Amino acid sequence: MKLDSKLPSGPLHEKWDRHKADLKLVNPANKRKHTIIVVGTGLAGASAGATLAELGYNVKSFCIQDSPRRAHSIAAQGGINAAKNYQNDGDSVWRLFYDTIKGGDYRSREANVYRLAQLSVNIIDQAVAQGVPFAREYGGLLANRSFGGAQVSRTFYARGQTGQQLLLGAYSSLLRQVDLGRVTLFPRREMLDLVVINGKARGIIVRNLVTGEIERHVADAVVLATGGYGNVYFLSTNAKNSNATAAWRCYKRGAAFANPCFTQIHPTCIPRAGHYQSKLTLMSESLRNDGRVWVPKKKGDKRHPNEIPEEERDYYLERRYPAFGNLVPRDVASRAAKAVCDEGRGVGEFGQAVYLDFADAIKRLGVDVIRDRYGNLFDMYERITGENPYEVPMRIYPAVHYTMGGLWVDYNLMSTIPGLFVLGEANFSDHGANRLGASALMQGLADGYFIIPYTIGDYIAGTELEAVSTDADAFKEAEDNVRKHIDKLLSIKGKKSVLEFHRQLGEIMWDYVGMSRNAEGLKHAIEEIRKLREEFWQNVYIPGDSRHLNKDLEFAGRVADFLELGELMAIDALHRNESCGGHFREEFQTPDGEALRDDKNFAYVAAWEYKGDGKEPELHKEPLEFEYVKPTTRSYK
Amino acid sequence: MKKMTLHLRIWRQKDANSPGKLVSYTLNDVTPEMSFLEMLDVLNEHLIAKGEEPVEFDNDCREGICGMCSLVINGIPHGPEHATATCQLHMRHFKDGDTITIEPFRAKPFPVVKDLVVDRSAFDRILAAGGYISVNAGSAPDANTIPIPKEIADEAMDAAACIGCGACVAACPNASASLFVSAKISQLALLPQGQPERKRRALRMIEQMDKEGFGDCSNHAECEAVCPKEISIVHIARMRREYMRAMFC
Numbered sequence: 001m002k003l004d005s006k007l008p009s010g011p012l013h014e015k016w017d018r019h020k021a022d023l024k025l026v027n028p029a030n031k032r033k034h035t036i037i038v039v040g041t042g043l044a045g046a047s048a049g050a051t052l053a054e055l056g057y058n059v060k061s062f063c064i065q066d067s068p069r070r071a072h073s074i075a076a077q078g079g080i081n082a083a084k085n086y087q088n089d090g091d092s093v094w095r096l097f098y099d100t101i102k103g104g105d106y107r108s109r110e111a112n113v114y115r116l117a118q119l120s121v122n123i124i125d126q127a128v129a130q131g132v133p134f135a136r137e138y139g140g141l142l143a144n145r146s147f148g149g150a151q152v153s154r155t156f157y158a159r160g161q162t163g164q165q166l167l168l169g170a171y172s173s174l175l176r177q178v179d180l181g182r183v184t185l186f187p188r189r190e191m192l193d194l195v196v197i198n199g200k201a202r203g204i205i206v207r208n209l210v211t212g213e214i215e216r217h218v219a220d221a222v223v224l225a226t227g228g229y230g231n232v233y234f235l236s237t238n239a240k241n242s243n244a245t246a247a248w249r250c251y252k253r254g255a256a257f258a259n260p261c262f263t264q265i266h267p268t269c270i271p272r273a274g275h276y277q278s279k280l281t282l283m284s285e286s287l288r289n290d291g292r293v294w295v296p297k298k299k300g301d302k303r304h305p306n307e308i309p310e311e312e313r314d315y316y317l318e319r320r321y322p323a324f325g326n327l328v329p330r331d332v333a334s335r336a337a338k339a340v341c342d343e344g345r346g347v348g349e350f351g352q353a354v355y356l357d358f359a360d361a362i363k364r365l366g367v368d369v370i371r372d373r374y375g376n377l378f379d380m381y382e383r384i385t386g387e388n389p390y391e392v393p394m395r396i397y398p399a400v401h402y403t404m405g406g407l408w409v410d411y412n413l414m415s416t417i418p419g420l421f422v423l424g425e426a427n428f429s430d431h432g433a434n435r436l437g438a439s440a441l442m443q444g445l446a447d448g449y450f451i452i453p454y455t456i457g458d459y460i461a462g463t464e465l466e467a468v469s470t471d472a473d474a475f476k477e478a479e480d481n482v483r484k485h486i487d488k489l490l491s492i493k494g495k496k497s498v499l500e501f502h503r504q505l506g507e508i509m510w511d512y513v514g515m516s517r518n519a520e521g522l523k524h525a526i527e528e529i530r531k532l533r534e535e536f537w538q539n540v541y542i543p544g545d546s547r548h549l550n551k552d553l554e555f556a557g558r559v560a561d562f563l564e565l566g567e568l569m570a571i572d573a574l575h576r577n578e579s580c581g582g583h584f585r586e587e588f589q590t591p592d593g594e595a596l597r598d599d600k601n602f603a604y605v606a607a608w609e610y611k612g613d614g615k616e617p618e619l620h621k622e623p624l625e626f627e628y629v630k631p632t633t634r635s636y637k
Numbered sequence: 638m639k640k641m642t643l644h645l646r647i648w649r650q651k652d653a654n655s656p657g658k659l660v661s662y663t664l665n666d667v668t669p670e671m672s673f674l675e676m677l678d679v680l681n682e683h684l685i686a687k688g689e690e691p692v693e694f695d696n697d698c699r700e701g702i703c704g705m706c707s708l709v710i711n712g713i714p715h716g717p718e719h720a721t722a723t724c725q726l727h728m729r730h731f732k733d734g735d736t737i738t739i740e741p742f743r744a745k746p747f748p749v750v751k752d753l754v755v756d757r758s759a760f761d762r763i764l765a766a767g768g769y770i771s772v773n774a775g776s777a778p779d780a781n782t783i784p785i786p787k788e789i790a791d792e793a794m795d796a797a798a799c800i801g802c803g804a805c806v807a808a809c810p811n812a813s814a815s816l817f818v819s820a821k822i823s824q825l826a827l828l829p830q831g832q833p834e835r836k837r838r839a840l841r842m843i844e845q846m847d848k849e850g851f852g853d854c855s856n857h858a859e860c861e862a863v864c865p866k867e868i869s870i871v872h873i874a875r876m877r878r879e880y881m882r883a884m885f886c
Contacts, residue, residue: 051774066695067761069801070703086781122775129777131770131830133794140784158794164702165797172769179765187758210750239697273670276679279699383721386669386729449774497685499678543690548652549751551693552685 001256001609003622006410007111012628013093016115019411023454024461031056034460037204037219039191039246041068041174043167043441044424045225047448050173052223053182055453060217061174062186062206064241064554069171072227072239073444076163077284078147079155080127080441082120087144091152093117098629099150100439103329104404104432105581105597106631107259107605109624111411112429119446124156126449130169134158147437155438160284160376166441170448189215190554191246192485193478194222194253194420201419202468205478207486209554212547214479216470221419221456224250225448228403228425230263232562232569233514234506236400237269237282243558244565247407247426255407255415256607256620258428260565261573262404264435264582265515267333269399270384271353280399281384284377285437288326288333290361290370291394293317295354299344305355305393316340320593323637331434331582331595334398338515341397348395357393398515402440404431404582405572408607408622412455413447416607418463421456423447428605433581486546489556494539498556501536505529505559505566513570518586522574526567533563568608568617575619578602592637599631641667641733645680647692648740650749653756657749659738669729673716674699674706676728677739694753699724701865704800707807708753709740714804714863722802722865742807746814746850757803759849760817766845767838768821770830783829796824798866805860805868811852816860818846819876820868826879836883843880 008019026034034057038049041063049061063071083096096117101108124142128134134156135143144153158165177183188209195203195216203218229244230236251257268283294315296308317336318325328336337354340346347353362370367390371378378389385395406428413421413429424444431439512525536559544550579588579595580602588596605622643664650657664683667676674696681691697705701722708723710716716726731737739753747755785793797820805816822839825831831838854873861870 047774054773065697065703065705066757067801069761070697070705072698072703074703075698075700084780122777124780125777126772126774128780128783129770129772129830131793131825131828133790133797133824133828134780135794136785136787136790138787140786140790141781158797161702161798164800165794168797172764173772173774175761175765176769176771178761179767179769185761187761239703240699241697274668276668276671276675278672278675278678281700383718383725384672384727386727453774497682499682541685543685543688549693549754552691 001416001618001620003256003408003416003607003620004410005109005622006412007109008411012110012114015111016118020454023458026457026461028056032058034058035060035219036221036223036456037062037217038223038225039204040071040225040227040426041171042071042073042225042227042424043170043444044426044448045071045223046167046170046174047445048223048225048423048452049183050170050177051449051453052456053177053180056182059177059183060186060219061183062189062191064188064190064209066187068174068185068187069168071167072242073167073441074164075239076441077160077282079145079157079162079438080123080166081147081154081438082124082156082442083117083154084121084124086142087153089152091154095152096120096154100430100436101432101629102634103434103436105434105634106432106599106603106626107262107580107624108430108432110626110628115451116430116443116446119450120442122450123442123445127166127169130172132158132165132169150436163441166445170445191226192249192482192557194250194417195474195478196253196417197468197472197474198466199418200463200465201417203470203475205475205482207482210549212550214482216475216479218468218470218475220460220465221421223421223423223452223456224407224426225423226426228406229562229565230400230403232505232566233400233509234502235272235277235280235510237266237280240279243561245558245561247422248561248565250407250415250417250420252610253417254610255417255420255422256609257405257568258408258605258607259405259572260569260608261513261576261583262433262581263400264330264402264404265334265398266401267330267337267398268356268396270381271348271395271397272350273385282399282401283381283394283396285330287356287374287377290373291326291356291358292360293326293354293356295340295345295347297345305347305357314340314345321637331584334515335584337398353395353397355393356396358389359393362390402435404428404433404435408605412458413451414455414459419459421452423452433583485557486553489540489553489560490542490546492538492540492542494541496539497541498552498559501532501540502555502559502562504532505563508532509566509569513566513573516584516586517573519574522570525570526574529563529567529570536560536563571617572606572608576602576606595634597633603631639669640665641669641728641731643667643676643731644736646736646738647753649692649752652751653748667728669727671728672699672724673710673726673728674724692753693751696724701725702800704802707742707755707802707804709742709807711738714742714807715865720865720867722800742803744806744812744851746812747803747806759851760801760803760814762849763814763818763842763845764821767834767841770825771834785829789827793824793827796820796827796868796872799868800866802865804863804865806851808859808863809852810857810859811855813854814846814849814851815854815873815876816864816868816870818842819872822879823872823875826875835879839876839879839883
C-alpha cells in the first residue's frame, strides 16, 4: 500500500482552485449513464446524494433508519462555523483555517483544512437558499455567536437545533431528486460488505433489515458517509444505531484506517445513572461560561452539595488553570474531571461526576438572567435527572462524543481503494487530534456539496470502468461472505446477550483507551479485548432469525466489528508515543500535567492496513508538513 | 436504589401479515431514573435470558430530536409527559404497581412492521412531492442578500422544528397528517425563498397526503396536544389558506 495524498502544488490559497482546473469532467449527457452508491444520509451523505443527482448521475441512497432524516447529524446542537466575517470582527478564511489547524493540535493537513475554511462560506449560502431558518437579527440579517477555540463570532445557528435544520435542508434537496427520479432511496438497509472488482469499488452488499433479504447493488463508484465510531465505547452521545460496520468492512477490503485513537471526549454530559444506562446526553459547553466546576476536598464526602461549606470545596479548574478557569478546552476539562474522580472525590451515586454550580452566577446576575441564557438546557437537565439545577448544582461528567479518526482519504476524498470515497465523520481528514466545536457540520457539508461533485467526476472520467453486473463472481463471494457471517452469529446460541458484550467492551475502552492512556493499560486492553472477542464468538446469544426485523442480530454484527476496531484503536494509541489533542498518554506530559506533543517523531497520519484476521495490521505513515503555520504548544495556565 | 414493579401490556406482532395481540409482562427491577426505553431494554434482556424474542421498537438518538421513537403509552402517543418524546420520558412519572399499555402508532398509512415498529415512509413521499425549495448546490446567492425579519424567521423555525415522528397522526381520530404536512408548507410559505414554488407545493403535498390514505382534519387538536415539539395548529390554518390561495388566486 502506498499513500498518495495528491495534495496540489502552489500557494495555499490557490491549491483548490488550481486542482479544480486540473480535474477531468464528465459530459452532462454521459453522467446519466453512471450510477453512484451513497451509503449514509447524514449531512455528508444527504448533501452528496442530492448534489451528485443534480449533476445528472443516477444515485442510490442507503440508510439504516426508516427515513434518511433520522441520521445522527440531526442531533448536533450548537452551530456551524463559516468565515463570512458578517460581524466585521476580523474573521477570514485564514483565521478559520488557523484556528482549526491549531485546535487539531497540528495533526491535520494544511491544504485540506484551508479548503474547508474556503468552502465554509458557500455552505451558509446554500443552506439559506434551501430555507434553513437560521437565527436572525431584527434587521433581518443572519446572527452569529461565539464558540470554543475562536476569538471571533463566526458560528451560525438555528436555536439549539442547527444540525436538525441543516440536515432537513440537505434531506429536502435529496427528496427533490427523488421527485425528479434521479435518486432512489433504500431505507432500512445495512451495508455489510464492499464489492471490489479489478481493484475498484464497484458495489455493495446490504441486508434489508425488515425482510432479512441480502441484496447486491452495483455502481461505478461508492461514497461512504456512515459517520463515526464513538459507540465502540458503548456509552456515548452517539445515537444507538450509529456504528462502524460499513467502514470496518471496507477496511477489511483494503481501505486504510487513519488515526483510530483520536477520539473526542466532551466534558459536559449528564452522568450515568445506573447499570442499565443506554446512552449519554450532552449539555452545551456554553454552560461553563457561568457555571463553576467543583468537587469536595474530602474523599467520599456524601453530604448534600448545598451543605458542603465553601472552604471544603475544590474549584479544581480555577485552581489548576487560573488564566482560563472553567473555560479551558474540552480535552483539558475532561481529563481534569477524570483525575478528581479517580482520586475518590467524584460525586453522585457512582462517584463518577463533578458539580457544575450556578449558585454564584444566580447571586450575581439574578435567576431571570440565568433562565434567559440557559433555560432550555436547565429544563432538559431536569427532565432527565429529576433535579432542579436552579437549586442544586448540576452533576456532569465527560462522555465520548466524536471520532476524528476514520478511513484514510486523499485530497479527493478517495480511500486507498479506487472508487471508494469517504465523507464526513467517517473519514479522518480535517480535524487532526481534536475537533473544534461547530466544525463537524461544516466538514460534512463541504465534503458533500462542494468537494465530492468535483472529485468523483475526475475519477469517473479518468478511469476505465468495465461493464459489471451483480452476477459477477466478486458479488457472489461478498454475498456468501455476508451470509456466512450472519449464519455463524446465529448458530452460536450461547448464554450472553449482545448488549452485555457491548457493555463490557465499552468498559475496557473507557478505562484504558479513554481520556488518558498509558502503555501498560493499552497492552492490558488489547489482551482483554482479544479475550472478550473470543468469548463473543463462543458465547453470544442472538434470539430470533435472519428473516425478520431483528435488532439483536443487527447489533451483533456491529459489536463483532467494534470488538476488532477497539483493538486497532488501542494498537494505534500504544504506538503514538506522544500526547496530542484528545490522545493523552500519561507518560508524555509536562511536569505540570499538560499534553506533550512530539513533532519530531509523530507529525504524521498513522494509516493502518488490514493484513488478515489474527494478523498485526501494518502501519503506513503520511508525513504532515507545515509550510504556513508553525506548530506551537498550547497552554491555558 | 428504589425498585418498582410494573405490569406491562405490550403489542406483539410477528410481521405485517400476522395478527397481533397484547401480551402481559411483569417487571420487578425498574428504577425511577430509567428512561422509558431503558425500561424496555431491561425487559428485553430478561426476555433474551429466558430464550424469548425481545420486543422490537424503533429508536435512535434517545435525545428527542431524530423522531425515530414512537409508542402509544396508555393511549397517548409519546406518553403522559407534555412536550416530551418517548425517549425522554422517565420512569419517575410512573408508580410502583402501575399497569402500562404499550402499543404502536396506529394508522392505516403506518402499517406495523413488527411489534411496536411501524412504517412511516409515507412521510418521505409527501415531502418528496414538493416539500423543498429547488436550488442546486453552487447556485445560491450570498446568504445576506435577502433580509428576513426576525419574527418571520422565528415563526418559520417554530414550524421547522417538526421531527417527523408521526405522533400527530397517531393521536388524530381521523389519522390525519395535517400537522406534519402543514408544518413544512408553513415554513416554506413564510420564507421569501419559498415563494416561487408556493402554490405548486401546497397542491402537490396535499394531494400526496390524500393519496397516502391519511384522513381529513376536523379540528380536534389532539395532534398539537401530543406533539413533542409543540407544533401549533396555527400551521394547519395557514395550510388551508395556502391551499385555497393555490386553487383560486
